[in-house]
Amino acid sequence: MSSIPSAFTPGALYIAGFAQARAPHVALLLPTDARSGHLVHIRIDRGTSPNWQYQHRIQKIQGDMFLSSLLQIHDVSAGAISVHDLCEAASAVPAPENDTFGECSRWVYKVVQQLAESMLLVLEDAAAEEEFDAFAAGNRAYARRDKFPNVAVSQFCS
Structure with missing residues (x-):
């Protein structure tokens, strides 16, 4: 297993990208430690509904092959x-x-705006969306059980 990057901090809030066939699936992750954390996202469960559904769940971090x-x-x-x-x-x-x-990323950025309006984080520029897209685009090689996800710190949020 690759080492945990120094930019990773339990308790910090992250936009998370999960490798999939086209663009990454996007969610928000609040890690409790390097092993797992709380994930909020929207997903489609075609078995019960053809529409997006909000979900909060515990998410594996270290060793997840899609994160x-x-x-x-x-x-x-x-x-x-x-x-x-x-x-x-x-x-x-x-x-x-x-x-x-692609609705998942638009939904995540609306949640980030909601957090900013609630004074829980500072959103300095709407370019945060493009920042994540550019960052995540080059991270497919990190979608492996033996690699920790690639970690960076936003220039536009704090």
Whole structure:
């Protein structure tokens, strides 16, 4: 297993990218440690609904073969964001009523805006969306059980 990058901090908030066939699936992750954390995202479960559904769950970090990217958007040293705060902000943003590919990233950025409006993080520039897209695009090689996801710190959020 590759070592844990120094930019990774339990308790910080990350935009997470998961490798899939086209663009990465995008979510928000609040790690409790290097092994796991709390994930909020939207997903389509074609068995029960053809539309996006909000989900909060525990997510494996170290050793997950699809998690490739973690972009820190809020450091715990600036004040903790609780799981309750994260879930409350995520629940306030409606899931799209369609099954269009790519909605997950748009939803995540709306949750980030909600967190900023709630004064839980600072969003300095809307370019954070493009920042994550550019960062995650080169991280497919990190989607392996023996690699820790690639970690970076946002220039536009804190």
